[in-house]
Structures are given as structure tokens and as C-alpha cells.
Amino acid sequence: MQKYLLRRAFFALGTMIGVSLIIFVVLRILPGDPLVAILGVEGYNKMSPADHARIMADLGLSDPLAVQYARWLRDIVTGQLGKSFFRGDTVRDLILHRGPLSAEIAVLALVVSWLVGLPIGILSAIRPNGWADTIARSLSILFIAIPGFWLGLLMVLALLFWFGYKAPILVVHLWEDPWQNLQLVIGPALVLGLAQGAYIARMSRSCLLEVIREDYVRTARAKGAVERAVVLRHALPNALLPVITISGVLLGFVLGGSVAVEQAFGVPGLGRSLVTAIIERDIIVVQNLVLLYALIFVAVNVLVDLSYAWLDPRIRYQ
Amino acid sequence: MADPVPSKARRLAVSRRSFLKTIGVAGAAGTAPAFLRSGASAQETPASEPGAKRGGTLRYGILSAPAHFDIHQSGTVANLGAQGPMYDCLVRRDPRDGQTIIPDLAQKWDVSPDGKKYTFQIRKGVKFHDGAELTAADVKATYDRIVRPPKGVVIPRSSLFTAVGEIVVVDPYRIEFRLTEPRPKAFMLGAFASGWNVIVRKKTLDDNHGNLRQIENFPGTGPFRHVSRKDKELWIQERNPNYWNKGLPYVDRLEIYHLAPFSPELGSAFLSGKIDYARLLDPVSWRKAKEMPGVTAAQFNQSVIQAFWVNGKRKPFADPRVRRAIHLSMDRNALIDVVKDTAPMQIGGFVYPFHEASTPTSELVKRLGYQADTKAAVQEARNLMAAAGYAQGIKNLDFVVREIATFKLWAVAIQAMLKEALNIECNLRVVQTSQWFEEAGAGNFDLAISAIVSSLMDPSDYFEAWYGKGGPQNYGSWTNEQFHTLAHQIEREVDENKRKAMIRQAEDILESDPPLIPVAYERINDAWYNRVHGQNPSSYFGIYDVVRWDTVWMS
Numbered sequence: 001m002q003k004y005l006l007r008r009a010f011f012a013l014g015t016m017i018g019v020s021l022i023i024f025v026v027l028r029i030l031p032g033d034p035l036v037a038i039l040g041v042e043g044y045n046k047m048s049p050a051d052h053a054r055i056m057a058d059l060g061l062s063d064p065l066a067v068q069y070a071r072w073l074r075d076i077v078t079g080q081l082g083k084s085f086f087r088g089d090t091v092r093d094l095i096l097h098r099g100p101l102s103a104e105i106a107v108l109a110l111v112v113s114w115l116v117g118l119p120i121g122i123l124s125a126i127r128p129n130g131w132a133d134t135i136a137r138s139l140s141i142l143f144i145a146i147p148g149f150w151l152g153l154l155m156v157l158a159l160l161f162w163f164g165y166k167a168p169i170l171v172v173h174l175w176e177d178p179w180q181n182l183q184l185v186i187g188p189a190l191v192l193g194l195a196q197g198a199y200i201a202r203m204s205r206s207c208l209l210e211v212i213r214e215d216y217v218r219t220a221r222a223k224g225a226v227e228r229a230v231v232l233r234h235a236l237p238n239a240l241l242p243v244i245t246i247s248g249v250l251l252g253f254v255l256g257g258s259v260a261v262e263q264a265f266g267v268p269g270l271g272r273s274l275v276t277a278i279i280e281r282d283i284i285v286v287q288n289l290v291l292l293y294a295l296i297f298v299a300v301n302v303l304v305d306l307s308y309a310w311l312d313p314r315i316r317y318q
Numbered sequence: 319m320a321d322p323v324p325s326k327a328r329r330l331a332v333s334r335r336s337f338l339k340t341i342g343v344a345g346a347a348g349t350a351p352a353f354l355r356s357g358a359s360a361q362e363t364p365a366s367e368p369g370a371k372r373g374g375t376l377r378y379g380i381l382s383a384p385a386h387f388d389i390h391q392s393g394t395v396a397n398l399g400a401q402g403p404m405y406d407c408l409v410r411r412d413p414r415d416g417q418t419i420i421p422d423l424a425q426k427w428d429v430s431p432d433g434k435k436y437t438f439q440i441r442k443g444v445k446f447h448d449g450a451e452l453t454a455a456d457v458k459a460t461y462d463r464i465v466r467p468p469k470g471v472v473i474p475r476s477s478l479f480t481a482v483g484e485i486v487v488v489d490p491y492r493i494e495f496r497l498t499e500p501r502p503k504a505f506m507l508g509a510f511a512s513g514w515n516v517i518v519r520k521k522t523l524d525d526n527h528g529n530l531r532q533i534e535n536f537p538g539t540g541p542f543r544h545v546s547r548k549d550k551e552l553w554i555q556e557r558n559p560n561y562w563n564k565g566l567p568y569v570d571r572l573e574i575y576h577l578a579p580f581s582p583e584l585g586s587a588f589l590s591g592k593i594d595y596a597r598l599l600d601p602v603s604w605r606k607a608k609e610m611p612g613v614t615a616a617q618f619n620q621s622v623i624q625a626f627w628v629n630g631k632r633k634p635f636a637d638p639r640v641r642r643a644i645h646l647s648m649d650r651n652a653l654i655d656v657v658k659d660t661a662p663m664q665i666g667g668f669v670y671p672f673h674e675a676s677t678p679t680s681e682l683v684k685r686l687g688y689q690a691d692t693k694a695a696v697q698e699a700r701n702l703m704a705a706a707g708y709a710q711g712i713k714n715l716d717f718v719v720r721e722i723a724t725f726k727l728w729a730v731a732i733q734a735m736l737k738e739a740l741n742i743e744c745n746l747r748v749v750q751t752s753q754w755f756e757e758a759g760a761g762n763f764d765l766a767i768s769a770i771v772s773s774l775m776d777p778s779d780y781f782e783a784w785y786g787k788g789g790p791q792n793y794g795s796w797t798n799e800q801f802h803t804l805a806h807q808i809e810r811e812v813d814e815n816k817r818k819a820m821i822r823q824a825e826d827i828l829e830s831d832p833p834l835i836p837v838a839y840e841r842i843n844d845a846w847y848n849r850v851h852g853q854n855p856s857s858y859f860g861i862y863d864v865v866r867w868d869t870v871w872m873s
Binding site: 031032033034035036037038039040041042043044045046047050051054055058085086089094097153156157160164165166168169170171266268273276279280281 | 383384385386391392393394469470471472473474476477531548549550551552575577582583586587589590591592749750751752753755756759770771783790791
């Protein structure tokens with residue numbers, strides 16, 4: 001087990017270094033001068049080449065790429081993650097302030113996806129091709145097809161125009177005011193969760209349908225076990241393995257989707273910060289946030305792999 | 319109160335000196351713009367409004383996450399929107415009309431008869447927020463920096479003060495600006511009154527080597543003081559109890575929410591009552607707000623021209639006939655309509671259409687290129703293209719579009735208009751703002767659409783920047799010797815009537831040899847709940863001069 005963990009950690013580290021290199025290089029290849037956003041259009045237009053060179057040097061953007069990359073690695077190791085080009089705020093502070101909101105949205109979205117997706121999947125599998133299954137499958141396709149940001153925008157407008165309601169416009173942490181916090185995160189979590197719930201429903205339905213036809217399920221029925229026990233105690237745990245795997249992948253979708261959905265709901269989370277940073281060409285913020293998202297994705301996938309052994313005693317890590 | 323009809327005896331008692339004074343005042347009133355007050359006194363600063371209530375919090379929604387904190391180096395409302403209330407200028411635009419220039423930190427001023435010396439009397443007893451007293455040395459340090467920025471410091475308004483030769487501290491409360499050549503009084507005082515030119519402490523500048531980009535809270539003398547700031551969320555300020563203008567400000571606390579212009583967040587925050595005052599509302603939310611009971615909605619002119627440039631360095635566009643043909647082929651009414659739900663716009667030519675010296679809109683809309691019916695203009699455009707040798711049109715033009723909703727909508731419409739009217743085919747290339755300015759600056763385009771701003775409404779501010787030879791925003795690399803000579807004369811001409819005639823002449827040159835193709839002039843949508851009193855921006859120009867909230871009170 002330890003060997004396996006070490007090997008996974010080593011591969012994860014390799015993946016992260018690869019990701020960091022790709023982000024770093026891509027952000028420096030992309031066209032667009034960050035000084036436009038820093039100095040504004042008027043200032044940028046009136047800047048002499050000497051001033052341009054001086055400010056770029058002050059920001060550390062004139063240094064060789066290797067030096068810039070090494071500096072970034074140092075910032076990661078020290079936990080500071082560098083400073084935004086703008087206003088000089090540290091990226092660490094940004095993540096600590098806004099990260100909890102995005103994390104809540106992601107976790108809540110996963111919970112919603114399971115709460116909605118799993119029962120629907122089970123119902124569909126128990127009575128395949130019945131009216132409930134048909135409705136459930138149609139709805140799941142609908143939620144997969146609807147873009148989250150569009151649904152989010154509709155929800156915001158409907159609440160505003162029908163009820164004059166708007167969620168809080170500032171960051172409110174769970175420990176500061178749980179009610180205000182819930183109002184901030186529930187919308188994006190629902191939109192993201194419903195879309196992911198559709199995947200969970202489809203996956204759990206097909207897995208359960210497969211498992212239900214297995215011999216041991218037939219044996220359980222033959223022994224006189226009630227149908228609920230057969231499904232929930234014998235079939236479902238074995239059908240969940242692929243569903244858990246897909247949940248890891250879906251978390252990646254949730255993280256990616258939260259960028260647009262946070263924007264649609266106006267939630268001041270990390271996704272929205274990432275959009276702003278991209279527009280401003282604040283490459284220090286962009287590279288750190290993308291790396292953070294990649295890190296979460298890799299970590300979740302490792303955790304999913306580790307959970308297999310716990311869920312299925314036949315699996316042993318070597 | 320004076321007698322409405324003076325008696326004969328009193329009329330006869332008029333002395334030679336008072337008679338000459340009266341003639342002088344009448345003459346000045348006839349020639350100076352109505353909004354200009356020469357030698358104004360302290361009584362003209364905004365005083366306490368009868369019935370105004372003290373206290374409360376104003377929740378204001380505006381773009382307020384600046385890229386840095388140095389107001390002088392900025393050109394965006396993200397700075398002034400949030401930082402403006404913490405600072406004062408030498409003189410200011412009256413918040414009651416947004417036009418009249420009134421005293422601020424300068425109690426009064428004098429302009430020498432030759433228009434080459436401006437002397438300001440600084441108020442005594444004005445304290446910065448850190449307790450230090452304001453003196454002429456602070457004003458000199460501020461303006462030395464604005465007029466001639468140190469290395470690595472870029473100040474967009476330096477060009478307003480190119481005529482300033484020397485800045486001399488006469489005594490601790492008097493300062494002189496000596497000009498190398500005369501400038502119109504309205505222009506110079508307008509430059510001093512620009513909301514960007516806030517007075518900062520000499521010590522602050524010295525301590526930070528003249529660069530305040532990373533200094534969040536440098537002391538000002540303004541009506542509000544910094545309390546806290548949460549990046550891209552909220553900036554809180556409190557009433558300055560030691561403000562020199564006794565009785566002001568009225569509100570105890572300002573909460574400035576970072577809400578992007580024309581965004582659904584700003585609209586929904588206002589419509590749901592989460593903020594009291596919204597600036598730069600999108601047209602849909604603004605119209606909705608206008609219908610709401612208990613809400614006032616106002617619209618006013620912005621200091622921005624929306625335009626597209628044709629690259630004069632590339633062959634077809636070096637010919638003024640081709641540029642004029644493109645100019646004439648635009649259906650401007652349709653272009654304004656295209657973006658009516660995205661941003662409010664109005665028709666205009668090469669000079670702000672609401673400036674007193676420009677061709678009035680009522681006349682402009684009768685001209686080719688601005689008419690509602692474009693048939694005649696398009697026919698003339700086709701004739702010009704034929705005369706230039708492009709009767710068959712032009713193919714494969716590179717049209718660089720800034721990644722902003724209005725420009726993307728316009729680019730598609732312009733592409734269609736050019737194809738239909740002149741058989742000009744172009745490929746749209748949408749790029750981020752930062753890339754647009756790189757491409758435009760390097761001349762990597764055939765057509766390029768964006769917007770540019772000025773500090774003042776006065777053409778002398780932007781004639782050089784927008785249309786000047788090598789001007790920083792002359793992206794089309796346009797030159798016209800006749801225009802450049804005239805623009806320089808306009809800059810120096812102090813007679814308002816002569817100046818106005820010259821500006822009209824300049825307009826004619828620009829019409830026949832366009833340096834850019836005007837699309838529209840932006841307007842600003844504001845709305846506020848009627849519990850907010852003491853400010854109505856309807857007659858303001860832009861959002862950069864009246865930014866202080868000192869006269870606003872809440873009921």
C-alpha cells in the first residue's frame with residue numbers, strides 16, 4: 001500500500017510539474033501586454049519605450065523565462081504564490097478569501113448530483129423503460145445539454161424580476177453568516193449539481209442494470225431477501241464503483257464549469273477571479289489558480305483510486 | 319436688495335473707476351464661457367444645503383477595483399470611482415451642474431492679462447488625513463509630477479500642461495504656474511479642475527520615489543477617509559471630521575461596491591435595492607429603473623468616442639477618398655440601434671457633438687454620412703471609390719475587433735455595411751483588449767475598432783492625441799498638414815469666437831480627410847433611489863470630474 005501511495009504521489013508530482021510548465025509557457029506565449037490593464041489605455045498609449053521596459057523589469061517580466069519559472073516555484077514552496085501585478089495583493093490571500101466559496105460550491109454541487117442522480121438512477125434501473133425511466137432519462141439529457149451559465153443567468157433574472165431578489169454581492173463565509181453564505185452558493189451549486197446529477201443518474205442506471213443481472217443478485221432473491229435489500233445492500237455497493245470514478249472526473253467539470261457559473265451568478269469566488277485575471281492578463285494570478293485547479297483534480301483522482309479498496313475488498317494495491 | 323431701476327442721481331454717481339470695472343466685467347462675461355468664473359471666491363464652494371440631513375451610509379455601485387492606486391497615473395474610473403472622495407483638486411467642477419469651475423483647495427485665482435500666468439491662493443488650515451497641513455509645496459510637488467513625470471511614471475494628463483514652463487511657490491499659500499505660451503483660460507482651468515489632478519503630499523511622493531502605484535491609502539485632503547478595502551468587492555470610507563469645507567460631507571460612510579459597467583451584476587444589485595446609487599447601468603436595467611417608483615434615472619454625456627481606424631500606412635487607405643467613402647457608407651443610426659440594449663450611444667462626428675464649438679447635432683444630421691436615409695451618402699461613397707480606382711471594392715481586409723460586446727456587435731454590422739455599400743470584404747479578428755492595443759500600436763490591421771477618451775471636452779485636449787501627427791491614439795497614422803497647423807493655432811487662440819470658427823474649419827478638414835471613422839458617442843446611465851439627494855449628473859461631462867459625494871445626503 002505504501003509503495004502504491006508513493007508511486008501515485010510521484011506520478012502526481014510529475015503531472016503537476018508538467019501542468020505548471022504548460023501554464024507557464026502558454027501564458028508567456030499568448031499575445032497581449034499586461035501593461036494595458038495596469039496603466040489603462042491612456043497611460044499605455046502615452047508610455048515611452050523606456051518606461052515600458054522599466055515597468056516590465058519592475059514586474060519581473062524582463063527576466064529570462066527560467067528565472068521567472070524558478071521564482072514561481074520558490075513562491076509555491078514558500079506558500080506565498082506570488083503577488084498580483086495589480087495592487088500587489090498576494091495570490092495566497094486571494095485563495096484564502098475566495099477559495100472557501102468555490103470549494104463550498106463544488107462540494108455542494110457534488111452532494112446535489114448524488115442526491116438527485118442516484119435515486120433517479122436506481123428508480124430507472126428497477127423499472128427500465130417504464131414511464132419513470134423515460135422521464136428521468138429525458139430530464140437527464142436536458143440537464144446535460146443546457147449550459148450552466150445560461151441556466152444560471154435565467155435563475156438570476158427570474159428571481160430578480162419576479163421576486164426582486166438578488167443574492168449577496170460580497171464574499172460571506174460560512175462561519176460568518178451561514179444564511180447569507182447559503183444564498184451565495186446555493187444557486188451555482190444547484191446548476192452545477194443538476195448537470196452532474198444527470199451523468200450520475202445515467203451511470204448508476206446502467207451499472208445497476210448490469211449488476212442486477214448477476215448471479216449473486218439472483219441468489220439473494222432466491223434466498224427470499226426483499227427487493228429493497230437486494231438492490232440497496234447487494235447490488236448497489238457493487239454498482240457504485242464506476243459512479244465514484246465518474247464523480248472524480250465530474251469534480252473536474254464542476255471546477256471548470258464553476259468559472260462560467262460563478263460569473264453568471266455574480267458569485268465572488270475563485271472562478272470569477274480567474275476570469276478577471278485572464279481579462280487583465282494578470283499572469284501570476286492565472287498561473288496559480290490554474291495550478292490550484294489542476295492540483296485539486298489530481299488529488300481527487302488519487303482519492304477516488306484509493307477509495308476503490310475500501311469499497312471493493314477484492315481490490316488490493318501493490 | 320438693489321433697486322430694480324436705479325435713480326438718476328445714483329446713475330450719475332457712478333465713478334470712472336466703477337464704470338470701467340463694470341465695462342470690464344461685462345466684456346469678460348461676453349467672451350468667457352458661461353461656466354467659467356474668474357477670480358471666484360470661497361463662497362462659491364458647495365455650502366450646506368438647507369434641509370439637508372447629516373448621517374447615514376451611501377451605497378454606491380461602480381467599477382472600483384483599480385489596477386493600481388496611483389490616481390495621476392490612471393485613466394480609468396476604477397480609480398477615481400473609489401478614490402475620488404478622498405482627495406481634492408486646486409479648483410473643481412461644481413457638483414450642482416458639473417460645468418462651472420469653482421474654488422477647491424485654491425480659494426481664489428488670478429490669470430495675468432497675457433494669459434501666461436496663473437496664480438492660485440491656497441486655503442489655510444487644510445489638513446491631510448494624516449494631520450499634516452497643506453501648503454503650496456504640496457501643490458508644486460503634485461504638479462511637478464503631473465507636468466513632467468519622473469522616469470517609470472506615466473501620467474496621461476501631462477499633455478494638458480505642455481505650456482507650463484515653471485511652477486513657482488510664491489509663499490506657503492500662493493503658487494504660480496508660468497506658461498511658455500498662452501492658452502485659452504477655459505482650457506487651462508478645465509485642466510486644473512480635472513478630477514484626476516488631485517493634490518497629494520510632497521512627503522508621500524518623496525517617500526515613495528514619486529510612484530504611488532502600490533500605495534493603497536496615501537493621505538488626501540478630501541471629504542472622506544479610507545477605512546478598509548476588500549479587493550474587487552468593497553471599499554469603505556468614512557466622513558472626514560476635519561474637512562476644510564465645514565458642514566460637508568453629509569453622509570457618515572461611503573460603501574463603494576465594485577460592480578462592472580453595463581453588467582447584469584450592477585443592474586441586479588440596483589434593482590434589488592442592494593445599492594442606493596448605480597453608475598454606468600446597462601440600458602435594459604436603466605429603463606427598468608426608470609419605470610420604478612421612488613427611483614430617478616439620468617443620462618449624460620461621456621468623454622469617449624467610439625470609432626474604427628483605417629490603416630493609413632496601407633495602400634488603399636492612404637487615399638482620403640477611400641477613407642471618406644468608408645465614412646459615408648456607415649448607417650450611424652443603425653449602428654446606434656444595434657447596441658441599444660448593450661450601451662447607450664448618440665450620433666456624432668469628429669468633435670464632441672455636445673461641445674459648444676462643434677456643429678450642432680440638428681445640423682450634423684443633415685450632412686452626408688449622418689442622415690437617417692443613407693442613399694445619397696452611399697451613392698457619393700461609391701463615386702469616391704470609383705474615382706480612387708476601387709469601383710470593384712476591396713477584398714480580404716483584416717478587421718481587428720476589441721473583445722467587448724459593443725465592438726463585436728458593431729464589427730458585424732460594419733462588415734455588412736461595407737460589403738453592401740462598397741463591396742469591401744473584411745475578416746473579423748476578435749482579440750483581447752491588451753492585444754488590441756499592441757496590434758493597433760504596431761499597425762497590424764487594416765481596420766480596427768475600439769474607443770478612446772479625453773480628459774476635457776475642449777478639442778485642444780484631444781486634437782493632438784487623436785488626430786495629431788504621431789499622436790498616441792492616432793492609430794491610423796493619419797497626417798494632414800493643414801489640420802495640424804490649424805490645431806496648433808486653436809490650441810493658442812484665446813479669443814473664443816475666433817477659436818470656435820477655427821474648430822468648425824477643423825471639422826470640415828476631418829470630414830473630407832477622415833483620420834478615423836466615428837461610430838458613436840457614448841452616454842452614461844445613472845440611477846438612484848430618491849432617498850439620495852444633492853446630486854444630479856444630467857449636465858455632467860464624463861465621470862471623471864465630479865466624483866466626491868461631499869454634497870450628497872440621505873433621507
